[in-house]
Amino acid sequence: MEKIFVIKIGGNIIDNAESLDVFLQQFFEIKEPKILIHGGGKLATDLAANLNINQQLIEGRRITDAATLEVVTMVYAGAINKNIVAKLQANECNALGLCGADANLISASKRPVKEIDYGFVGDIKDNGINTSFLQLLFQNNITPVIAPITHNNDGQLLNTNADSIANEIAKALSTKFKVHLIYCFNKKGILKNVKDENSVIETISNETAADLKLEGSIHEGMIPKIDNALQAIAAGVYKVSLGHALELSEIVKGNAGTDIQ
């Protein structure tokens, strides 16, 4: 099977123009077909504040009322997405910016209201990824750059977690490609000792993950990331890596970050 890369970046890189340029330089040097999925960042929070739209976060998830949905659509699918596309085009990477509504790329359902009403937040439907459209882009040497906005196929845009999008796209493509899914964040990998940036754990498997959890040596915030990664592997993804965006080239080569497989 042909190898492809599905790479997710978050606010820590998006918010810093200089770091973003370094990352994009490493991204465009990847020769294989690749997909970039970006999150939001400070710009959405700042814009909402400037517009006096009150932002509520519950367990790290933004509550998306109608005004907030408009803000994130503008910032994620507009400002951030198109700036990344223009920068990649300047490097002769034929990037195409997309949200989940475009070409029906990602179908989602509005999250049901239980204890919490998340508002216009979408959870990706089963078989909700349009893999044939992504294949069409690959066949034409076009690199998708995806903003974390989806739709419900009934005219409603929805705010969707970028990590989940990366995960679902990687899983959906894994029947057709050897998918290397890379989550970039602000650490060099999963650290054995949170205070030591150089204590990166090179490899985690199902067995070692259980041991690490028992030992209590993994930083708590990392556990859902590891669980998601293991779940992606179980669903057919070839390899999942977690590492620093500025070390992308080395992560691609297997020389940096934590590999989960």
Add this chain to the structure above:
Amino acid sequence: MEKIFVIKIGGNIIDNAESLDVFLQQFFEIKEPKILIHGGGKLATDLAANLNINQQLIEGRRITDAATLEVVTMVYAGAINKNIVAKLQANECNALGLCGADANLISASKRPVKEIDYGFVGDIKDNGINTSFLQLLFQNNITPVIAPITHNNDGQLLNTNADSIANEIAKALSTKFKVHLIYCFNKKGILKNVKDENSVIETISNETAADLKLEGSIHEGMIPKIDNALQAIAAGVYKVSLGHALELSEIVKGNAGTDIQ
């Protein structure tokens, strides 16, 4: 040659959710390959005002400083573009939202500073339209929805007039298709008598245009529109129509609007 439609809408339709729905209903009923190009509207002006970004217009063109460019990128390529795409997808029209940077669709040059510094405004380059990408979309039954933001191939987004984009796309595609270019605006067509909505002139040619100008019977604002249309015809476009967005179906059939050919 296969017939295609290139249709441009402006703020008067975009700003009114109900009218926009009626228009999109008529748009998606067109069976032939079609492209929608949308302008801006009140939302960009409102957002800039809410953010205390001072807006300057010279001869109807917005002066685009860096803050304004960010606003129009968010509003045009984000909010407006993605909402239209989601609405078309709900009608099973496989829409794909694009700005000119996406897949290098439209290359432009920053307008040189002479008496006026227009800021980040782009004029479309010669051969600046990526027609093979548009053909790829048509071949896959994908309908492009284009926001009036372009790029300079060097990482800079630029604000570009939507009428000019429609014109250049229509001309560029006219070597491969029989292109019907339709400009929707807030009148039923070019009126013989500005005060009488029913005095639509059915057809204008080079000769009759000269006569109408001499007579002084055409409203001044219409003269550049007619000149642009005649220039498009001279460059190979099959037909240019001007009419009301809510009469799109009838314009398509040749039963409404002013045809320039």
